[in-house]
Amino acid sequence: MMGTLTTLAYGTFRETVRDRLFYLVGIFGFIMLASTAVLSPLTIGAQSKIMVDVGLAAMAAFGLLVVVLVGSNMIRKEMDKGTIVTILARPVGRRQYLIGKFLGLNLTLACMLALMGGLFSLVLLVAPGTFSPAYLGAIYMALLEMVVINAVVVLFSTCVSAPLAAVATLGVFLIGHLSQSIRDFGDMQGTPLQQKIFAGLYYLVPNLEVFNIRGAVVHGDPIALAQFGIATVYCLGYAALLVILAGAVFRGKGLR
Amino acid sequence: MTTHWDMGRVGRSVAAFCCLLIVVGSLLSYEGLRRSENGQEHLYFPSGRFLREATVGFREAAADYLWFRFIQYYGAFEKGDNDLRYFDLLVDAVVRLDPKFVEAYHFASLVAWSNLGSFPHSIDLLKQGILHNPDVAKLPFQIGFTYYVFYKDYPRASFWFETAAKCSDSTDREKRFAAFARHRAGDERVSLELWKNLLESTDNPQMIELSTKMIAEISAKLQARPLVGPQAPEVSP
Numbered sequence: 001m002m003g004t005l006t007t008l009a010y011g012t013f014r015e016t017v018r019d020r021l022f023y024l025v026g027i028f029g030f031i032m033l034a035s036t037a038v039l040s041p042l043t044i045g046a047q048s049k050i051m052v053d054v055g056l057a058a059m060a061a062f063g064l065l066v067v068v069l070v071g072s073n074m075i076r077k078e079m080d081k082g083t084i085v086t087i088l089a090r091p092v093g094r095r096q097y098l099i100g101k102f103l104g105l106n107l108t109l110a111c112m113l114a115l116m117g118g119l120f121s122l123v124l125l126v127a128p129g130t131f132s133p134a135y136l137g138a139i140y141m142a143l144l145e146m147v148v149i150n151a152v153v154v155l156f157s158t159c160v161s162a163p164l165a166a167v168a169t170l171g172v173f174l175i176g177h178l179s180q181s182i183r184d185f186g187d188m189q190g191t192p193l194q195q196k197i198f199a200g201l202y203y204l205v206p207n208l209e210v211f212n213i214r215g216a217v218v219h220g221d222p223i224a225l226a227q228f229g230i231a232t233v234y235c236l237g238y239a240a241l242l243v244i245l246a247g248a249v250f251r252g253k254g255l256r
Numbered sequence: 257m258t259t260h261w262d263m264g265r266v267g268r269s270v271a272a273f274c275c276l277l278i279v280v281g282s283l284l285s286y287e288g289l290r291r292s293e294n295g296q297e298h299l300y301f302p303s304g305r306f307l308r309e310a311t312v313g314f315r316e317a318a319a320d321y322l323w324f325r326f327i328q329y330y331g332a333f334e335k336g337d338n339d340l341r342y343f344d345l346l347v348d349a350v351v352r353l354d355p356k357f358v359e360a361y362h363f364a365s366l367v368a369w370s371n372l373g374s375f376p377h378s379i380d381l382l383k384q385g386i387l388h389n390p391d392v393a394k395l396p397f398q399i400g401f402t403y404y405v406f407y408k409d410y411p412r413a414s415f416w417f418e419t420a421a422k423c424s425d426s427t428d429r430e431k432r433f434a435a436f437a438r439h440r441a442g443d444e445r446v447s448l449e450l451w452k453n454l455l456e457s458t459d460n461p462q463m464i465e466l467s468t469k470m471i472a473e474i475s476a477k478l479q480a481r482p483l484v485g486p487q488a489p490e491v492s493p
Contacts, residue, residue, distance in 0.1 A: 039324070042324065042327060043320075043323070043324075043327075043359075044327060044359065044363055045359045045362075045363070046320075046323065046357070046359040046360075049320075049357070049359070050320045050323075053316045053317050053319075053320050054317060054320065056317075057314050057316065057317035060313065060314070061314070173312070173313075174312050177312030177313045178309060178312060181309065208313065209313075212313055214316060215315065215316045215354065215356070218316055219356040221356075
C-alpha cells in the first residue's frame with residue numbers, strides 16, 4: 001500500500017513540476033528583492049518589519065494560490081479526461097488514489113515553501129540584524145495551514161466542479177480566519193440553543209488562526225513550543241478527517 | 257527599386273499608435289481634472305475595524321500597505337495637496353491591523369504635534385501605542401520629551417523618562433533624561449540616585465564622565481542644604 005501511495009504522490013508532484021508551478025518561487029524571489037531594494041527606503045524606520053511581513057505573507061499567499069488552483073483541478077481533470085479509470089483499473093483503491101493525490105500536493109507545497117523559505121532567509125541574512133530562527137516556525141505553520149486547506153480542496157473536488165471547488169475552498173479559508181468571530185457572535189445570542197449552534201459551527205470549521213503566528217514572530221513575541229505541537233496535532237487530525245470524508249464521497253461516485 | 261507597402265501592417269501600426277495616444281490623453285486629462293479639484297480630497301477608506309476582519313490572515317501585510325499609503329498621504333500634504341483631514345482614519349486603520357506597529361505610533365505622534373499642532377493628540381497616540389507595546393522605550397521617551405521640551409512639565413517628563421528607562425530595550429539615553437528631568441523638577445535626591453544608577457550600569461566613557469560630574473555637583477548642593485529638601489510633587493501620567 002505504501003508503495004502505491006508513494007507512486008501516486010510522486011506522480012502528482014512530477015505533474016506540478018511539469019506545469020511549471022515552481023516559477024512562482026521565482027516571482028517570490030523577485031518580490032523579496034523588490035521589497036528590500038525598492039520599498040525599504042520608503043518605510044521610515046520599519047524596514048526589517050516590512051521585509052519580513054511581505055516575505056511571510058507572500059509565502060502564505062502563494063501557497064494558498066497553488067492549493068486552490070492546482071488542488072481544485074487535480075482530481076476533476078483526471079475524471080474529465082478519463083485517465084482516472086486507467087489508474088483505478090490497477091490494484092489501486094479509490095481512497096488510496098485520493099490520499100496519494102493529497103500527499104503529492106503536500107509534497108509540492110513543502111518543496112515550494114522550503115525553496116521560498118531558503119530565498120527569504122538568504123535575503124534576510126544579507127540585510128544584517130533582521131533574521132530570526134522564529135521565522136522558520138512561521139513558515140512551518142504556513143505549511144500546516146496549507147495542508148488543512150489542501151484537505152478541504154480535496155473534499156470539494158470530489159463532489160463539485162473545479163471552479164466551484166476553488167471558490168468554496170477560498171470561502172473556507174476566509175471563514176477559517178474569522179472563526180473566532182463566529183464564536184463571539186454565538187456568545188451574543190439570546191437563547192442557549194443558538195449559542196450551542198454557533199459553538200458547534202465554531203468547532204466544525206477549521207480555525208486557521210491557530211497557524212497564524214506571522215504577526216507574533218515579526219514583533220519578536222515568544223511562541224510557546226506547545227503551540228507548535230497543538231497546531232501539528234490539529235492539522236493532522238482535521239486533514240485526516242476531511243480526507244476520510246472525501247474518500248467516503250468519492251467511493252460512491254460514478255466514474256465514466 | 258520600388259518599396260512594397262503592406263497596407264494591413266501600416267493600418268495596424270496606425271491603429272496601435274492612435275490607441276496609445278488615447279491612453280496617454282486620457283491619463284493627462286485625468287491628472288488635469290485632479291489638479292483642478294484643488295485641495296478637495298477624495299479618499300475612500302473603510303474603517304480600521306472593518307479592515308481587521310476583511311484582511312483575514314494577512315493583517316500585518318495589509319498594515320504595511322496602509323503604512324505606505326499613509327506616508328504617501330503625508331508626502332502629498334507636504335506638497336500642499338491635502339490638509340491631513342484623513343490622518344486619524346489612516347493611523348487608526350494601520351494600528352488596528354497591527355497594534356504592535358511601533359513606528360506608526362511614533363511617526364504619527366510626530367505628525368500630530370509638528371503638523372497638526374496638537375500635543376495632547378500626540379501624547380494620546382503614544383499612550384495608545386504603550387498599551388500594546390508596554391516594553392518599548394521609544395514611546396514613553398517621546399511622551400517625556402514632549403513634556404520636557406514643550407510643556408516644561410519636568411515632574412511629568414521625569415515620570416515618563418523613568419518609565420522608558422525601565423523598558424528592556426532602554427539605553428543610557430532614557431536614564432540620562434530621567435536624571436536630568438528629576439534635577440530640573442527640583443527633586444535632587446531622586447536625581448542623585450538616578451545618576452548613581454546610570455554610573456553603575458553604563459560602559460560608555462562619556463556617560464561615566466557626565467554622571468560622575470553630576471553626582472559631585474548634586475551631592476555638593478545637597479550637603480549645603482538642610483536634610484529635608486524640596487521634593488517634586490507626585491504626578492499622574
